[in-house]
Amino acid sequence: MSKTDLSADTAPGALDRLLCFGVYSTGLAFNRVYKPLLDRLGLTYPQYLVMVVLWQRDGQTVGELGDQLFLESNTLTPLIKRLEAAGYLTRRRDTADERVVRVFLTEAGRDLAGEAACVPDQILAACGITQEQLGELQSTLLTLRRNLRASAGAED
Incomplete structure (x- = not known):
């Protein structure tokens, strides 16, 4: 083939x-x-x-x-x-x-909570994107999740 x-x-x-x-x-x-x-x-x-x-x-x-x-x-x-x-x-x-x-x-x-306070910044650094890009991505993912859950008949 x-x-x-x-x-x-x-x-x-x-x-x-x-x-x-x-x-x-x-x-x-x-x-x-x-x-x-x-x-x-x-x-x-x-x-x-x-x-x-x-x-x-x-x-x-x-x-x-x-x-x-x-x-x-x-x-x-x-x-x-x-x-x-x-x-x-x-x-x-x-x-x-x-x-x-x-x-x-x-x-x-x-x-x-104090010991874990550094985790979000370390994750953001690993992502290699800006705070602004992260905010846009998060917004898009939340919309996607909401739409998929609604399509599957789940309540959000």
């Missing part, structure tokens, strides 16, 4: 023409950059995201955390338990509704 007989989907470089592969492979590249930074903090990337959300607003419910991170409770709960075992957070039943579990940072969890 000659090169001209190949369809667009099987031609060399076809993966690079797929937006979904570009997003996927970029996510993998991000993980490679994050890993050594987060290893120094003793966190995995999903655990880091939980901490970032709590550093923004402490005392959120498990449901609120899940909504922000697009995670189901069966995925989120083990992350929270590991962070609790590491001494970074505690879980408590809501006083107004015992069915609701709230997650609170411990002193060690709050202190970890």
Whole structure:
């Protein structure tokens, strides 16, 4: 079969023409950059995201955390338990509704925010783009996510 007989989907470089592969492979590249930074903090990337959300607003419910991170409770709960075992957070039943579990940072969890403060700048440096380019890219990705979730019937 000659090169001209190949369809667009099987031609060399076809993966690079797929937006979904570009997003996927970029996510993998991000993980490679994050890993050594987060290893120094003793966190995995999903655990880091939980901490970032709590550093923004402490005392959120498990449901609120899940909504922000697009995670189901069966995925989120083990992350929270590991962070609790590491001494970074505690879980408590809501006083107004015992069915609701709230997650609170411990002193060690709050202190970890200072240690992690350099991570965003290190990631930006690794990206090799300006703050302005980053803002434009972030805006485009948020629009893309919102549109894809709406297309799939998910609420944002």
